[in-house]
Amino acid sequence: MILRALFQIGILLVLPPFLLGVVNRVKAIFAGRQGPPLLQLYFDVWKLLQKGAVYSRTTTWVFRAGPIVGLAAVATAGTMLPVAGQPALFTFAGDFVLFAYLLALARFATALAALDTGSSFEGMGAAREVSFASMAEPALFLVLVVMARATGSLSLSGMLGPALAPAWRAAAPALLLSAIALFVVALAENSRIPVDDPNTHLELTMIHEVMVLDHSGPDLAFILYGASLKFFLFGALFVRLVADAGIAGIWAAEAVFVVELIGFAILVGVVESVMARLRLTRVPQMLVGASVLSVFALVLLLR
Amino acid sequence: MGAWTDMAFILVVVLDLFLLASSRLGAAIRAVALQGALLSLLALLLTGSGHSVGHMLVVAGGAFFIKAVLIPWLMFRAIREMAIRREMEPLVGYVPSMILGGVGVVLSFAFSRGLPLPTNEMHPFLVPTALATVWTGLLLVVSRRKAVTQVLGFLVLENGVFVFGLLLTDFMPVMVEAGVLLDLLAAVFVMGIVMFQINREFASLDTDALSSLKD
Amino acid sequence: MILLVILVPFTLGAVAFAWPDNRTRPALLVAGAIVHVLGIASLWIQPEGPVMNGYLFLDAAGKVVLTTSSVLFLASAVYAQGYLRHRSDRDNRVFVGGLLVLLSAMTTVGMAQHLGVLWVAIEITTLATAPLIYFNHNPRSLEAAWKYLLVSSLGIALALLGTFFLALSGAGPDGPKSLLLGDLIRAGPQLSQPWVRAAFVFLLVGYGTKMGLAPLHSWKPDAYGEAPGLLGALLAGGITNFAFLSVVRVLQVTTAAGEGAFARDALLGLGLLSMALAAVFMAGQRDFKRMLAYSSVEHMGILAVALGLGGSAVTGAFYHVLNNGLAKGVLFLTAGNIHRAYGSKRIDDVRGAARRLPVSGPLFLAGFLAVTGTPPFSPFWSEFMILNGAIASGRYLVAGLFLLFLAVIFIGMGATVLHVVQGSDEGAPVVPGFRETWLTAGPPLLLMLAVLALGLWLPRPLMGLFTAAARLVTGA
Numbered sequence: 003m004i005l006r007a008l009f010q011i012g013i014l015l016v017l018p019p020f021l022l023g024v025v026n027r028v029k030a031i032f033a034g035r036q037g038p039p040l041l042q043l044y045f046d047v048w049k050l051l052q053k054g055a056v057y058s059r060t061t062t063w064v065f066r067a068g069p070i071v072g073l074a075a076v077a078t079a080g081t082m083l084p085v086a087g088q089p090a091l092f093t094f095a096g097d098f099v100l101f102a103y104l105l106a107l108a109r110f111a112t113a114l115a116a117l118d119t120g121s122s123f124e125g126m127g128a129a130r131e132v133s134f135a136s137m138a139e140p141a142l143f144l145v146l147v148v149m150a151r152a153t154g155s156l157s158l159s160g161m162l163g164p165a166l167a168p169a170w171r172a173a174a175p176a177l178l179l180s181a182i183a184l185f186v187v188a189l190a191e192n193s194r195i196p197v198d199d200p201n202t203h204l205e206l207t208m209i210h211e212v213m214v215l216d217h218s219g220p221d222l223a224f225i226l227y228g229a230s231l232k233f234f235l236f237g238a239l240f241v242r243l244v245a246d247a248g249i250a251g252i253w254a255a256e257a258v259f260v261v262e263l264i265g266f267a268i269l270v271g272v273v274e275s276v277m278a279r280l281r282l283t284r285v286p287q288m289l290v291g292a293s294v295l296s297v298f299a300l301v302l303l304l305r
Numbered sequence: 306m307g308a309w310t311d312m313a314f315i316l317v318v319v320l321d322l323f324l325l326a327s328s329r330l331g332a333a334i335r336a337v338a339l340q341g342a343l344l345s346l347l348a349l350l351l352t353g354s355g356h357s358v359g360h361m362l363v364v365a366g367g368a369f370f371i372k373a374v375l376i377p378w379l380m381f382r383a384i385r386e387m388a389i390r391r392e393m394e395p396l397v398g399y400v401p402s403m404i405l406g407g408v409g410v411v412l413s414f415a416f417s418r419g420l421p422l423p424t425n426e427m428h429p430f431l432v433p434t435a436l437a438t439v440w441t442g443l444l445l446v447v448s449r450r451k452a453v454t455q456v457l458g459f460l461v462l463e464n465g466v467f468v469f470g471l472l473l474t475d476f477m478p479v480m481v482e483a484g485v486l487l488d489l490l491a492a493v494f495v496m497g498i499v500m501f502q503i504n505r506e507f508a509s510l511d512t513d514a515l516s517s518l519k520d
Numbered sequence: 521m522i523l524l525v526i527l528v529p530f531t532l533g534a535v536a537f538a539w540p541d542n543r544t545r546p547a548l549l550v551a552g553a554i555v556h557v558l559g560i561a562s563l564w565i566q567p568e569g570p571v572m573n574g575y576l577f578l579d580a581a582g583k584v585v586l587t588t589s590s591v592l593f594l595a596s597a598v599y600a601q602g603y604l605r606h607r608s609d610r611d612n613r614v615f616v617g618g619l620l621v622l623l624s625a626m627t628t629v630g631m632a633q634h635l636g637v638l639w640v641a642i643e644i645t646t647l648a649t650a651p652l653i654y655f656n657h658n659p660r661s662l663e664a665a666w667k668y669l670l671v672s673s674l675g676i677a678l679a680l681l682g683t684f685f686l687a688l689s690g691a692g693p694d695g696p697k698s699l700l701l702g703d704l705i706r707a708g709p710q711l712s713q714p715w716v717r718a719a720f721v722f723l724l725v726g727y728g729t730k731m732g733l734a735p736l737h738s739w740k741p742d743a744y745g746e747a748p749g750l751l752g753a754l755l756a757g758g759i760t761n762f763a764f765l766s767v768v769r770v771l772q773v774t775t776a777a778g779e780g781a782f783a784r785d786a787l788l789g790l791g792l793l794s795m796a797l798a799a800v801f802m803a804g805q806r807d808f809k810r811m812l813a814y815s816s817v818e819h820m821g822i823l824a825v826a827l828g829l830g831g832s833a834v835t836g837a838f839y840h841v842l843n844n845g846l847a848k849g850v851l852f853l854t855a856g857n858i859h860r861a862y863g864s865k866r867i868d869d870v871r872g873a874a875r876r877l878p879v880s881g882p883l884f885l886a887g888f889l890a891v892t893g894t895p896p897f898s899p900f901w902s903e904f905m906i907l908n909g910a911i912a913s914g915r916y917l918v919a920g921l922f923l924l925f926l927a928v929i930f931i932g933m934g935a936t937v938l939h940v941v942q943g944s945d946e947g948a949p950v951v952p953g954f955r956e957t958w959l960t961a962g963p964p965l966l967l968m969l970a971v972l973a974l975g976l977w978l979p980r981p982l983m984g985l986f987t988a989a990a991r992l993v994t995g996a
Contacts, residue, residue: 174308175315287399291326294407298318301414305429420714422688439681446674452666459673466681473687518663518742 006252007091014080017260018230019043021237021267028271043230047223055219060120068115069217069224072108076231079104083238084159085259088252093159098146101158102139105191105235108228109135116213127212130282134197134209137289138190141183144296148180149243151303162242179299181244186292188236188270190285192229195274197285237266310350313343314430317468318410321441324461325406326399330453334380337460340438341372344467351428351471361474368467376460383497384453397448409440422472431472438465456497522571522578525559526627528552533620537613545616546604552620553590553597556627560590574700575634580988584838585765586630588845589758591970593623595963596750599853602959603750606860614651622648622754629762635683635699638766642679642730645759646672653747664739664746671739672730679726679766685719686773688712701769708776716777723770724786730763731820733790734797741801744813745865749856752809756816756852757845764823764841771827771993780830788828788918794821795925803932808858809865811936812851815891818929819844825922826906827993833909834990840902842982843890846971847899850887853964854880858940863951867936872945879961881941883968888937890971892930898974 023040030037039045057065082097084090090097113132116124150156152173153165170177190197193210200211214225241262280288320340327333348365352358395402413436420432442462446455532552539545563578564587570577578586600619604612625648628641646669654665683699689711690696696703696710704711729736744752767787774783798818805811819840826837855865857880862870874881890897893904903926910919974982 175311178312179315179319287326287403290400290403291322294322294403294410295319297407298315298322298410298414301411302315305414305418421712439678442677443674446670455670459670459677462674462677466677466684469681469684473684473691518660518667518745 006088009256010085010088010091011081013085013256013260014077014083014231014234017263018234019047019227021234021263022230024264024267025233025271025274028268029275032272032275043226047227050218050223050226051220053219055217055221058119058216061118061216065115065118065216066221068111068118069221069228071111073224073228073231075104075108075111076228076235079108080231080235082158083235084162084242085238085256088255089159089163093157095156097157097159098150098161102142102146105232106135106139108232112213112225115217119216121216124213124215127209130209131213134190134285134289137286137293138187141187141289141292141296142191144293144300145180145184145187148176148296148299148303151300152177162239166243173303176299176302177243179295179302181240183292183296183299184236184240184243186288188240189273190289191236192233192270194270196277196280196288199279234263237263237270241266310347310428311430313347313350314428314434317343317347317434317464318437321438321461322403322406322410324445324457325402325441328395328399330384330451330457331381333454333457334377334384337380337457337464338373338377340461340464341376342369344372344464345369347468348471348474351431351474364474372460372464372467379497380453380456387453395449395454397444402444402448405444406437406441409444410437413437413440431468435465435469438462438468441465521559521562521566522568522576522631525556525563526576526624526631528555528559529620529627530624533617533624536617536620539613539616542612543605543608545612546601549597549600549616549619550594552623553594556623557590557594560587570633574702575637576628576631577633578631579633579992580985581765581768581838581992582630584841584985584989585761586627588761588842589623589626589630589754592753592757592845592849592967595849595853595967596753599750599856599960599963602957603748603856605959606954610655610657615655618648618652619751619754622652622759626758626762629765633701635686635701635704635769638769639676639680639683642727642763642766643676645762646676646730649751649755649759652751653743655748655751656746661746664742668739668743671736675726675729675736677726678722678729682719682722682724682726682770685715685722686711686770689715689719689777701772704773705776709778711773711777713777713779716774716779717782720770720774720779720783720786724767724783724790727763727766727770728790728824731760731767731824732763732794732817733820733824734794734817737794737797737817740817741810741813744816744852745807745810749809749852749854749859752812752856753849753852756812757848760816760820761841761845764820767824768827768993775993775995784828784830786828787824791821791824791826791828792918792921792925794818794824795922795929799925799928799932802929803935805932805936806867807865808867808870808936808940809855811933812848812855815851815929815933816848818925819848819891822903822906822922825918826909829906829909829913829915829918830994831909831913832990833906833913834993835986836902836905836909838986838989839905839978840899843897843899843902843971843974846967846974847887847891847897849967850883850964850971851891853960853967854884854887857956857960857964858884861951861954861956863949867939869949870940871943871948872941874941876945876948877956877961879956879965883961883964885937885941886968887964888933890968890975892933893926894930896975897971898978899971901975901978 020040020043022043023038026042027037027040079101081091082093082101084093109131113128116128146161149161149169152169153161153163155161155163155165189195193200198209198211214222217225238259241259245262245265317340320336320343324333324336327336345365345368348361348368352361397405410433414433417433417436422432439462442458442460442465445458445461447458449455449458529552532548532555536545536548539548563583568578596619600616604615622645625641625644629638629645632638632641650665650669650672653668654661686704687699690698690704690707692710692712694707694710695712696707698704725736729739732740744755747755771780771783771787774780794817798814798821802811802814802818805814823837823840823844826833826840854877857877858870858873859865861873861877861880864870873884886897890899893900907919907922910916910922
């Protein structure tokens with residue numbers, strides 16, 4: 003039992019940077035490049051942790067707290083997410099609300115830190131980030147409510163646990179619609195391509211990356227690592243929802259889960275490669291579309 | 306079988322929502338074509354014990370040919386000749402029209418439970434899908450400026466009516482249904498001619514140019 | 521004979537499309553109109569039973585509307601000879617063919633006893649007229665045609681949905697499972713009431729759009745304003761009357777199903793709204809053809825009010841169908857003449873029409889007097905009957921509003937008409953080469969005489985027909 007818990011924490015903490023490496027490799031293959039090593043993000047984080055940080059004199063403690071709070075919130079959220087159908091480390095009725103709000107807290111901390119720099123550029127990024135988040139959040143909540151309704155459980159562990167398979171048999175259309183909505187939300191929340199481009203640093207169109215320009219050293223490492231963790235969380239949620247392999251053995255299930263996550267990373271890489279970035283004005287449209295889809299899913303369930 | 310029918314209905318509704326959000330005319334025409342194809346598929350899927358199979362084949366084949374092949378082809382020709390790609394500045398923005406569409410979907414799914422069907426219910430999604438599609442069509446017609454998009458809205462409206470008509474296939478004679486499809490074709494055909502003329506007269510297909518007549 | 525009056529105009533329409541000569545083609549219109557009038561006359565003398573499995577049958581209500589349109593079409597066909605000769609620069613292939621197809625479709629509406637057939641025929645009338653509105657090939661007429669097509673098609677699509685609802689209402693275990701009028705009425709209370717109610721709403725919106733009831737009238741001023749005068753006559757005195765007939769059919773079923781009170785209230789509301797709106801827009805109208813369009817909105821409103829009142833007012837409604845049809849013929853045909861004599865339809869340009877057009881000018885004035893319900897012309901009597909019905913049933917408020925709107929419309933319309941007809945025409949624009957001929961002035965004159973004659977003496981068989989038609993609706 004302890005061993006399994008340790009293993010779960012291990013996956014949660016170790017795997018995320020690798021997933022982003024997979025995404026980048028897929029994009030590189032599509033672009034005909036060789037691309038960075040799969041483990042590049044580990045190297046980056048390690049390198050940044052060795053360095054000192056530079057702080058502008060105009061910033062306050064809020065700026066320094068941002069990355070730490072952000073990483074802590076995301077990591078705490080991760081402990082509530084069941085891995086491979088096994089119950090999470092913490093689970094209680096209604097934990098999905100806390101899960102969503104911990105993610106929101108991370109964003110709040112990052113946005114505050116960005117505002118604290120006093121730079122208008124970062125302020126703009128923060129404004130964009132929170133205004134899009136205000137549209138992505140309803141979609142995320144609706145998806146979670148659909149899952150709660152379909153499985154009759156109020157905890158993430160219950161929603162993504164054994165009750166999921168019968169729910170698929172009973173309400174496949176609704177779950178499929180919410181899976182699509184969840185994928186859209188995942189792309190938006192992780193600043194992936196149709197919404198935001200994680201690779202740009204000097205374009206006025208970027209959203210998330212703008213906010214972290216002033217961070218350096220260990221702070222930047224926390225942010226990069228936190229971002230990969232968030233990607234992992236959405237990936238885990240998504241693959242669990244759509245690909246419940248139903249494998250009996252715990253260890254086999256864990257292995258399949260890791261493979262599925264890599265599949266998710268490849269899917270995101272493909273989407274990023276074949277789609278163009280949306281105009282900024284079209285992003286709300288996509289997010290509202292995701293919300294409308296999940297409302298539709300909910301209506302189908304409530305009938 | 307049942308799951309496929311479910312998915313087909315839901316896809317029809319999702320296409321409605323997509324149409325409300327899309328500004329690219331090519332994508333919108335494709336969506337309408339796909340919707341037409343789904344309708345003919347539904348006509349086949351819903352062939353139950355009470356229906357004559359031959360009749361349903363005629364309806365489904367006719368619907369597929371007109372709704373999924375002929376009309377999209379005409380529409381594509383129209384936009385190619387007039388070199389327009391996008392709907393610019395709709396009267397009601399994309400986000401509000403999507404929300405309105407979503408409200409329509411929710412209401413039609415919620416209310417149609419209360420409507421007592423005098424006949425045996427073919428499928429629980431049929432009536433709400435029809436109502437939601439009619440609503441979408443109306444919304445598109447009144448909220449868009451381009452003549453092509455308005456015609457697309459009209460087609461979606463007709464699609465909704467067609468879905469509803471599936472309920473009646475056991476006692477409506479083929480003649481009337483053929484008339485329905487033919488009228489649809491004729492309507493779009495004439496509209497196409499008129500649109501061509503609008504283009505020639507105004508050098509654009511913006512119905513805003515059509516506003517010299519008012520009180 | 522029933523099939524003949526439908527098929528002959530249709531065939532002639534096809535012939536018109538193939539006819540090579542632009543100058544002689546309009547004669548086909550007269551040929552079709554004469555065959556049609558003779559056919560309808562023979563159906564008067566020798567009524568026929570249902571044909572085509574009961575899908576087609578000429579009952580009293582259909583006979584009223586069809587007779588009106590037949591006479592009106594004959595007048596328009598003769599008028600068209602003069603008009604199209606004057607407009608010989610234009611290819612009239614589509615115009616002549618379209619009018620004949622329209623005649624055929626209208627006849628089908630008049631005789632349809634099956635709601636599906638009725639719907640198809642109504643849709644054909646829309647498709648046949650849309651290109652005709654575009655006859656002048658200018659941006660304004662294009663705009664009018666586009667609006668007409670789009671708004672009518674939308675209405676017609678909703679009407680189809682309503683028809684489906686109605687079919688569904690009779691799909692229960694003991695339902696008729698049919699769209700034949702007779703079956704539906706016989707089934708009456710067995711129809712599923714919520715669906716009948718929903719069907720009525722959609723059908724009223726659908727066919728009401730075609731009738732041009734407010735607030736669904738937006739196509740009307742544009743279409744009437746831009747179409748040639750004779751098409752305006754056929755729209756205002758023909759097609760809208762057939763849309764009214766379609767509403768009557770729906771009301772027959774709705775009443776039989778026990779939802780009559782709800783339906784009549786809806787009609788009454790829409791009718792009064794139409795009259796009010798027409799009164800507002802007619803005052804100060806600077807374009808005399810658009811003014812006629814609002815007059816058409818008003819009269820469709822009167823018909824809807826009459827249906828909504830029920831009882832003896834319904835008899836008046838059918839009487840009014842005939843009167844309004846003929847009077848609208850006079851107004852639109854003479855308005856067409858005035859329009860062409862001045863090259864303008866703005867009252868800023870047009871004055872002294874009585875002087876320049878010694879027949880059409882005074883006829884326009886007389887037509888105005890008739891259509892606003894001035895005695896001794898026949899619309900006075902039908903409007904009086906409707907008003908009487910309102911008072912007899914104790915609807916004093918409706919009667920009061922009815923009178924008020926009529927008075928306001930009389931004043932508003934009178935100001936425009938008098939401005940056009942009176943005074944001297946000096947300084948007004950002149951179109952060289954236009955002269956009134958017997959072909960263009962004769963038909964409205966004869967229609968006017970008919971309106972006058974019907975006002976002085978109503979033949980007993982006609983009154984019997986109106987009563988019989990009303991009995992179909994009220995069931996009394």
